[in-house]
Amino acid sequence: MSQIAFWGAVELGLVYAFVAVGVFLAFRVLDFPDLTVDGSFPLGAAVTAVLIIAGVNPWLAAAVAMVAGAAAGIVTALLNVRFRILNLLASILTMIALFSVNLRVMGKPNVALINADTMLSPFYGLGLRDFYVRPLFVGILVLVAVVIVWRFLESDAGLAMRATGANARMARAQGVDTSRQIYLGMAISNALVAFGGALFAQTNGFADVTSGVGTIVVGLAAVIIGETLFGARGILIALAGCVLGSILYRIAIQLALSTDMLGLQASDLNFVTAALVTVALVLPRLRRRGAA
Amino acid sequence: MISVKNINVVFGKGTPLQKQALNGVSLTIEQGSFVTVIGSNGAGKSTLLGVLAGDVLPSEGEVTIGHTDVTRKGTASRAGLVARVFQDPLAGSCGTLSIEENLALAARRGESRGLTPALGAKRREHFRERIAELNLGLENRLGDRMDLLSGGQRQAVSLVMATLAGSEVLLLDEHTAALDPGMAEFVMNLTQKIVTERKLTTMMVTHSMRQALDYGHRTIMLHGGEIVLDVAGDSRKTLQVEDLIAMFRRIRGQTLDDDALLIG
Numbered sequence: 258m259s260q261i262a263f264w265g266a267v268e269l270g271l272v273y274a275f276v277a278v279g280v281f282l283a284f285r286v287l288d289f290p291d292l293t294v295d296g297s298f299p300l301g302a303a304v305t306a307v308l309i310i311a312g313v314n315p316w317l318a319a320a321v322a323m324v325a326g327a328a329a330g331i332v333t334a335l336l337n338v339r340f341r342i343l344n345l346l347a348s349i350l351t352m353i354a355l356f357s358v359n360l361r362v363m364g365k366p367n368v369a370l371i372n373a374d375t376m377l378s379p380f381y382g383l384g385l386r387d388f389y390v391r392p393l394f395v396g397i398l399v400l401v402a403v404v405i406v407w408r409f410l411e412s413d414a415g416l417a418m419r420a421t422g423a424n425a426r427m428a429r430a431q432g433v434d435t436s437r438q439i440y441l442g443m444a445i446s447n448a449l450v451a452f453g454g455a456l457f458a459q460t461n462g463f464a465d466v467t468s469g470v471g472t473i474v475v476g477l478a479a480v481i482i483g484e485t486l487f488g489a490r491g492i493l494i495a496l497a498g499c500v501l502g503s504i505l506y507r508i509a510i511q512l513a514l515s516t517d518m519l520g521l522q523a524s525d526l527n528f529v530t531a532a533l534v535t536v537a538l539v540l541p542r543l544r545r546r547g548a549a
Numbered sequence: 550m551i552s553v554k555n556i557n558v559v560f561g562k563g564t565p566l567q568k569q570a571l572n573g574v575s576l577t578i579e580q581g582s583f584v585t586v587i588g589s590n591g592a593g594k595s596t597l598l599g600v601l602a603g604d605v606l607p608s609e610g611e612v613t614i615g616h617t618d619v620t621r622k623g624t625a626s627r628a629g630l631v632a633r634v635f636q637d638p639l640a641g642s643c644g645t646l647s648i649e650e651n652l653a654l655a656a657r658r659g660e661s662r663g664l665t666p667a668l669g670a671k672r673r674e675h676f677r678e679r680i681a682e683l684n685l686g687l688e689n690r691l692g693d694r695m696d697l698l699s700g701g702q703r704q705a706v707s708l709v710m711a712t713l714a715g716s717e718v719l720l721l722d723e724h725t726a727a728l729d730p731g732m733a734e735f736v737m738n739l740t741q742k743i744v745t746e747r748k749l750t751t752m753m754v755t756h757s758m759r760q761a762l763d764y765g766h767r768t769i770m771l772h773g774g775e776i777v778l779d780v781a782g783d784s785r786k787t788l789q790v791e792d793l794i795a796m797f798r799r800i801r802g803q804t805l806d807d808d809a810l811l812i813g
Contacts, residue, residue: 432628
């Protein structure tokens with residue numbers, strides 16, 4: 258693997274770290290299997306791309322993307338909490354609807370951001386080569402996000418959210434409005450995913466309506482790889498696991514695809530992903546059996 | 550003080566499985582009083598507890614806790630008034646959170662929850678002191694996950710959790726039923742100590758007639774959604790478990806038209 262390919266994989270892993278942390282919030286903290294992310298990731302990309310082309314400040318564009326993502330999460334929560342639709346199905350409905358929404362937002366399936374100003378523009382040409390600048394820049398944002406989510410989850414408010422996912426009945430007995438926690442958690446989760454989409458558009462120079470396919474699997478892969486490596490040892494470790502899992506996943510994919518020996522090609526990506534997640538899921542079980 | 554007036558609870562209304570779980574129940578429990586509740590399965594004990602906790606909203610009647618009318622308030626919005634220990638040791642706490650996180654959660658029961666770190670040094674110290682009082686050695690394991698504790702340890706911690714924040718009433722839902730006899734006794738002694746020290750208005754549902762008569766100031770027996778026995782004071786002191794069993798038999802054997810015979 259060339260150096261450029263390696264840092265490219267790290268960069269993509271860091272972009273998807275936002276997805277991983279969002280998926281962690283939904284799946285692990287709230288125990289809400291949320292497929293909305295397949296729609297909110299390209300939604301973030303679409304909103305950012307369209308706004309940047311319209312001349313809006315790229316940071317502001319990313320912020321709006323987060324709001325749009327949060328709104329998507331709230332819709333899923335509404336379908337589940339208010340209308341009692343099964344959580345998984347509620348998220349699938351939002352995801353399907355978002356495909357059309359994203360096409361409307363962009364007006365076409367693909368928007369290019371060539372030569373447009375992005376959040377990264379000021380940092381190019383400061384002496385560091387572009388393929389270092391991007392992962393460094395995204396990495397710093399990931400660090401900030403992880404610290405914020407960590408502090409939140411260890412606060413009184415965050416504890417209420419974790420209790421909602423762990424034992425909703427107990428949470429209510431402690432005065433936690435569990436419905437509100439689901440709205441809030443789904444909003445934060447999808448806002449993070451949409452921000453990942455916004456970064457994806459800005460680092461890759463385009464937004465594409467199909468770029469969301471499989472987002473959930475990639476996010477889940479990162480979460481599970483992280484858990485396999487670090488185990489369950491507190492919130493900060495779990496969040497770090499998500500980030501590292503996301504990077505390792507991208508490197509593994511890059512390795513698998515760039516090794517001619519295996520005879521794999523880019524179109525095999527989804528199969529490789531499924532195989533990787535399966536291995537990550539089965540490994541801990543095998544290890545436990547070995548220990549017993 | 551707790552006041553329940555003419556409570557009716559019907560489950561599955563309009564279906565073939567319709568069941569009148571509580572039938573015009575009225576009950577007043579004075580401030581600081583410890584009431585035990587017995588009754589066979591389906592008598593309405595859990596429903597009565599649920600009505601007080603907010604899990605069950607009555608179709609008719611009024612519920613007042615302290616000075617607040619809570620008839621239409623759900624569990625979460627009346628949590629500041631109601632502390633509770635569940636029958637299932639797993640139900641009253643979060644297994645995947647640490648002991649101290651569970652305590653932090655309970656310490657803010659019924660209050661708003663902001664972005665303050667849940668486990669500041671001051672709170673930690675407070676939790677350590679309260680848990681040390683249990684003499685179970687758990688004060689050195691505050692960072693351990695709750696699901697590493699035994700059922701009895703979890704119930705003991707749950708009792709501490711119930712008293713970290715103030716409340717108008719403590720509801721105990723057969724909280725020793727899932728424990729081995731030794732641990733059940735430990736938890737009951739602890740309950741007695743906490744209730745007496747803090748002068749808590751308490752309602753304890755139990756399957757054990759022994760417990761029902763040994764603890765508290767007043768005993769209520771429910772049957773078919775109605776209160777069929779309500780004893781306190783001297784008449785309760787002379788009451789034996791055998792008397793209760795005899796009463797139980799009679800109620801089961803007879804229809805309830807002559808329940809006047811049973812009261813008194």
